Amino acid sequence: xxxxxxxxxxxxxxxxxxxxxxxxxxxxxxxxxxxxxxxxxxxxxxxxxxxxxxxxxxxxxxxxxxxxxxxxxxxxxxxxxxxxxxxxxxxxxxxxxxxxxxxxxxxxxxxxxxxxxxxxxxxxxxxxxxxxxxxxxxxxxxxxxxxxxxxxxxxxxxxxxxxxxxxxxxxxxxxxxxxxxxxxxxxxxxxxxxxxxxxxxxxxxxxxxxxxxxxxxxxxxxxxxxxxxxxxxx
Numbered sequence: 001x002x003x004x005x006x007x008x009x010x011x012x013x014x015x016x017x018x019x020x021x022x023x024x025x026x027x028x029x030x031x032x033x034x035x036x037x038x039x040x041x042x043x044x045x046x047x048x049x050x051x052x053x054x055x056x057x058x059x060x061x062x063x064x065x066x067x068x069x070x071x072x073x074x075x076x077x078x079x080x081x082x083x084x085x086x087x088x089x090x091x092x093x094x095x096x097x098x099x100x101x102x103x104x105x106x107x108x109x110x111x112x113x114x115x116x117x118x119x120x121x122x123x124x125x126x127x128x129x130x131x132x133x134x135x136x137x138x139x140x141x142x143x144x145x146x147x148x149x150x151x152x153x154x155x156x157x158x159x160x161x162x163x164x165x166x167x168x169x170x171x172x173x174x175x176x177x178x179x180x181x182x183x184x185x186x187x188x189x190x191x192x193x194x195x196x197x198x199x200x201x202x203x204x205x206x207x208x209x210x211x212x213x214x215x216x217x218x219x220x221x222x223x224x225x226x227x228x229x230x231x232x233x234x
Contacts, residue, residue, distance in 0.1 A: 001027050001028060001029040001030075001031070001064070001065060001162065001163065001195050002025065002026070002027040002050065002063070002064055002163070002195070003025070003026050003027075003061060003062070003063040003064075004022050004024070004025040004026075004049075004059070004061065004062050005023070005024055005025075005059075005060045005061035005062075006022075006023065006058065006059065006060030006061065007020075007021075007022040007025075007049065007056050007058070007059045007060075007061075007062055008020070008021055008022075008056060008057050008058040008059070009045060009049060009054065009056050009057050010057055012225070013225075014223055014224060014225060015223065015224030015225060016225070017221075017223065017224075017225030017226070018040075018042070018045075018225065018226050018228070019225065019226070019227045019228065020042045020045050020046060020049075020227075020228045020229075021227060021228070021229050021230075022046065022049075022229075022230050023229070023230070025214075025230060027195060027197070028195075029162070029193070029195055030190075030193055030194075030195055031195050031196070031212070032186060032189070032190070032195075032196045032210065032211050032212065033196065033197050033198070033211060033212050033213075033214055034197075034198050034199075034200050034203070034206035034207075034209075034211040034212070034213050034214065035047070035197065035198065035199040035200070035214050035216060036199075036200060036201065036202075036203045036206060036213055036214070036215055036216070037201075037215060037216035037217065037218075037228075038201070038218070039201070040218070040226075041216040041217065041218045041228050042216055042218070042228035043167070043168075043199035043216055044167055044199060045228075046199075046216070046230070047091075047165050047167050047197065047199055050064075050163070050165055050197060051085065051089055051091055051165050052064070052069065052081050052084060052085045052089065053085070055073045056070070056073065059073070064084070064088070064163070065084070065088055065162055065163075067084060069081070069084075072084075086111070086114060086115060087115060087159070087161070088161055088162045088163060089161050089162075089163050089164075089165065090111070090155075090156030090157055090158075090159070090161040090163070090164045090165070090194070091156060091164075091165045091166075091167075092149075092152050092153055092156045092164070092165070092166035092167065092169045092185070093152065093167055094167045094168040094169070094171055094172070095172070096140070096148045096149055096151070096152040097152060098140040098148060098151060098152060098155070099140075100139060100140055100141060101139075102139075102140075103136065103137055103138060103139055104127070104132060104135050104136045104137070104138055104139075104140070104143070104151050105123060105127075105136040105137065107140065107151055107152075107155050108123045108126060108127060108151060108154045108155045108158050109123050109158065110155060110158075111155060111156075111158050111159040112158050112159050115159055117159060122158055122160075123154075123158060124136075126154040126157055126158060126188065127151075127154055129154075129184070129187075129188050130150040130151075130153055130154045130184050130185075130188065131150060131184070132147055132150050132151050132154065135147055135151070145172055145173055145177070146173055146177035146180065146181060149169055149170070149172075149173065149177075149181050150181055150184060150185075152169070153166075153169070153181065153184065153185045153188070154188075157188055157189065157192060157194065160192060160194075161194060162194065162195060163194065163195045163196075163197070164185075164189050164194045164195065164196045164197070165196075165197050165198075166185065166196070166197075166198040166199070167199050168199055168200055168201065169181060169182070169185065169198065169200075170182055170200065170202065170205065171200075171201065178202070178205060179205065179208070182205060182209050183209060186209055186210070186211075196211075198211065214230060214231060215230075215231040216228055216229070216230055216231070217229055217231065
């Protein structure tokens with residue numbers, strides 16, 4: 001499903017430099033992985049690379065779902081990257097990212113509409129599975145934090161993506177709601193055979209949810225900048 005080799009991304013210079021180095025990352029279809037590490041260690045940067053919204057500075061190999069992503073970035077084939085992103089990816093943002101002018105039903109249905117997919121009952125099934133079926137007519141502002149995150153999870157899964165990315169999806173929730181959102185999200189992803197990569201600071205929660213753990217670490221370099229690296233899954 002995902003293969004990265006020799007991928008690099010750098011921002012800033014000197015003491016303000018941040019570099020991410022991914023020497024090797026291999027994820028099979030259906031894998032469920034948590035990226036863990038302290039704030040600022042590059043979890044969100046790696047997710048943005050996997051989400052095809054951030055171009056690597058260098059990539060010896062970057063393949064997603066059989067597509068040479070590194071080649072598409074080198075050739076600036078932004079249309080093909082956008083098509084791949086919209087069809088194959090679901091992304092749960094830390095703050096939910098729901099559109100306030102749409103009700104819950106409209107938010108969940110949005111990726112299907114953008115892809116021209118017809119109504120097949122998936123919106124209602126996901127809303128039921130994620131326990132927001134009684135909120136479909138409400139706007140996001142009328143929901144609790146936990147409800148908004150569950151709606152965001154439903155939206156990310158509505159178009160049946162191959163890869164689900166989630167950036168700290170439970171960070172703003174209390175422990176009870178965090179556990180619930182994590183379990184519901186992973187249960188629905190597993191039922192749909194979706195590969196999952198979640199960034200979280202809560203390694204204990206990730207392990208309780210049955211996720212393999214990829215640790216990210218940072219080092220301070222001679223120029224004062226920071227280099228983040230990725231370890232193997234444990």
